[in-house]
Amino acid sequence: MSAIEIRNLSKSFGPVRAVNDVSFTVEAGTVTGYLGPNGAGKTTTLRSLLGLVTPDAGEALVNGQRYTTLAHPLSEVGAVLEATSFHPGRTARNHLRIMCTAAGLPARRADEALETVGLADAAGKRVGGFSLGMRQRLALGSALLGEPKVFILDEPANGLDPAGIQWLRGFLRHLAHERGAAVLVSSHVLSEVEQTVDNVVIIARGRLVRQGTLAELTQNGDTAVRVRTGADFRPALEEAGARVEEVEPGVLRVFGMDTERIGQLALDNRVLLTEVTQERSDLQQVFLELTGDEPAAAVGTEAGR
């Protein structure tokens, strides 16, 4: 049984098909990045998973059950949604204590969670005076109250400063790799999660476009070697079985041949190469190609819905 299972999930808001037949799973002990541009359907998927949105079709299960049927939801799933969902007049500690009371958890868990997310000093302060980063930490604290093994986080890095993002990355990896939790984290900024996630699920316009490990995503087998030479090297390469593209005079992209073989061919043909570079498939590039979106929309800083 997977920790998180999304099966043929579809949801429309009026005429807008927010999520269209999406299926994927998240296993314990891994961090899965749920990526896509703003408005791709990430938040709708996560909210369906948490029982806040009722899907039109399909299922979204946590530990094999629908969220609304979990007996102790806070002890099974930790969720971080928008940063604004706190009463401004209530203190951080009281906010968490109320959740502890409702969930039947001991009140000390509130202070322990605040300690973990680095808000112990601000525990008695009203949330109204909190920065976005502090609210985000408080939201993470609320997810930790029941010490769950499944985490669902919607754009948790929004509003965090670089140090906070660094801390968050480490924390998510710690949860998954050392405590065996299943972590599903959404983001519209690939670079934010690139160093954190084991697996990626990419969604665009409500449809799932790719899922797999991070390594699989970048190794799409079609990488080229960039060769710069003043000589006419192309016939020799093609004769040896490579596919060659001329980028500009003197610069070739060679497919289907590694750098060592190209060097050997150059030596055999007494050709001088001034550059031999293995092109790497840039993850951001792959992301943009897959989601087919304007770069500006994909790397913007606004929260996705």
Add this chain to the structure above:
Amino acid sequence: MIQLIRAELQKLFTTRIWWAMLIVMLLLTGLSLFFIIFFAGEPAQNGAPGLPALEDPAWLPIGLSAASGGTIFTMILGVIMMTSEYRYQTITGTFLTTPQRGRVIAAKLGAGVVVGVLFAVVSLLVVGVTCVIAVLAAGGELDLTGNRVPQIVLGVFASLALYALFGIGLGALIRNQIAALIGAIVWAYVIESIFGAIPALQVVGKWLPGGGAAALMSIDVDTGLGAPDLLPAWGGALLLIGYAVLFAVVANLTTTRRDIT
């Protein structure tokens, strides 16, 4: 369920609105009590008998009934208990903690009863002590068991608690806080008073929440327009409970089922 009710009470008492409401309630109740004491024994302007004198045993129940003026405030608190969840989007966290939404509404209704009873205790203490002092100072005899005094006290408890429920039900139905509050206040101060005061409309008025609350205490003070036509006290209580349950059930079938996005 006890846990959830405790959590709901914690929500209310960890923000500041409750004591603001309590203070305003005491001020307004005090003001109306002041007039009831000040005009005691004075004939009405048209020469008809007005309020009984302070030493008249019939005065005490009227003085005590000033505490029922707190209904509007427990109703407002009820509306706020429900609508602030949507206003500040804390409803997300609430439903994540308790995904069975009907239980959340039920817990809020339970907490509303507690809040209503607490407000009634405070209000009755302040009003009661003032009334006792006023009666004794005027040389009257204190009779706490006759003249419907126990019924008035019970009525204050019941009406403050039931108006809190009414407010919660209304808030669940109208999620917009401002709209719900304006609706509640216009209802209580304008529509209810029209239907409660004009004899021809009392046929309808006695079936409204205000009519229910008045019936609960049998406050049949003659306003110069004839004694009001009211339900029996138990009927008034049932009526208010009915409204709260109706609102909560309708809300449960409509508003609270909606997606939280």
